[in-house]
Amino acid sequence: MNSKWWKQAVIYQIYPKSFQDSNGDGIGDLQGIISRLDYLKKLGADALWLSPVCCSPQDDNGYDISDYQDIDPMFGNLEDMDELIEKAGKQGIRIIMDLVLNHTSDEHPWFKEAKKSKDNPYHDYYVWKDGVAGVVPNGLRACFGGPAWEWVPELGQYYFHQFSVKQPDLNWENPKVRREIQDMILWWMEKGIGGFRLDVIDCVAKDPDRLITADGPKLHTYIQELSRETFQKGDLVTVGEAWSANPESALLYSNPDGRELSMVFQFEHICLDQKKGGEKWDLAPLPFPELKRVLSAWQEALFCKGWNSLFWNNHDLPRIVSRWGNDKEYRVESAKMFAILLHGMQGTPYIYQGEELGMTNVRYHIEDYRDIEILNLYRERTEAGYKKSDVMESIYTKGRDNARTPMQWNQGKEAGFTEGTPWIKVNPNYTKINAEAALADDTSIFYLYQKLIELRKTYDVFADGKYRLLLPEDPDIFAYTRTLEKTVLLVVCNFYSNKVLLPLPKEFDCEKKLLASSYTDEGLPNELRPYEARMYLIG
């Protein structure tokens, strides 16, 4: 049996701004989360990853931090945080903080100092380049549009920012920066934090002069230092967000020797439905055989040598049931299929708030979106002559606000999220899709997730079984086994809305126990109904 607690665990991601408001200001907060701990316990979550709650001007919804050691008043205060850690702890739930270490807010005191003069002690905390106004040092672009360089006339210098202009990149070459970060992490560890999610960690070792923004040569040295000085002093889970990760680098990040992190979020599967060479907004259909190939390659590459994170959703991604499932007539079946498909794999599964309810994407007017990325995209693409309807289609399909609409708790006012006016509109389907309805229906998506979480704790094959893809050429079915000694977990999923034959090899004509299904009845052995997924135990 795997010794690390997070190998049996399931982590639930909370986007605090949209989870539960407790004071009627329309913004979710820490007391709101505390009030929902029973719900999360009932689901079976072992840990809650909170998107950033530290002080922030909210240019990028908290991923622009102005004080790493205080809570933004909109979410509460440090006492609320202590209370959350304590009350969650009593329920056996750990709290995972989001560490944004690649950049700060431009309103962070370090940056305010850094901007004062070239010889200010904080100047070298950031990445600067001498230059002249209007001639950017190079062609690097920021993720949220525009150049990655911003001119500061008083200094005659540009600063580097990979995200918005209000998110200046920290200079990790500077040992003082790394030390400050370590001290801050140790401070949070003292508070009893159960782990950390490290925002765009592969970007920290940048070298903009050589056009390197991710996976720089010193990256693993820096992560090892960080881990040695902080994480290794506790029994933590650590997960790094790394868009550049591939199976080879993941073996470094998540090596069981524990020198770096527990695991990384990699995005190879997430990037499949975009045009080759384009951006995420350049939509393309999902190449299903590729999805099977990619997920299987990760399962195989990391077996015994690393550890996977398993996810379909997060606060930056559209809702999976709308993206690759069917959020109309087969919403429930397809949401369950995605759950079964993912939770049978090796790794630590992440559930993003509302995923357990089958929450869906939204189609709002542009004025109703809040995300800086969406708003910048809309402006840039419409100015560049794209058709408005095409831009909106990209936003409906991939926009981050799809994931950020308020959690749907009940059919009351604003879905039970707030007594006030929510900071972003509630998805109008809340009258039908909400937690109260899910809890009252023992066939709901919620209870399937609950069961999958339980199963992971009951059978070692979930954490330790060896993966094998079945029917690799099948155009509709994703099927695989996990094997641990004499125990075999068999997962078969119909990824589409047509009924299909299930041509399983003869060896599976044996006695099998049905552990989970996306339907309420057993169905026929040799056929899968639309989005039918079954998980069996053999032996």
Ligand code: NOJ
């Ligand atoms: C990744 C985060 O998940 C995203 O929400 C944020 O905008 C960027 N990093 C910048 O911090």
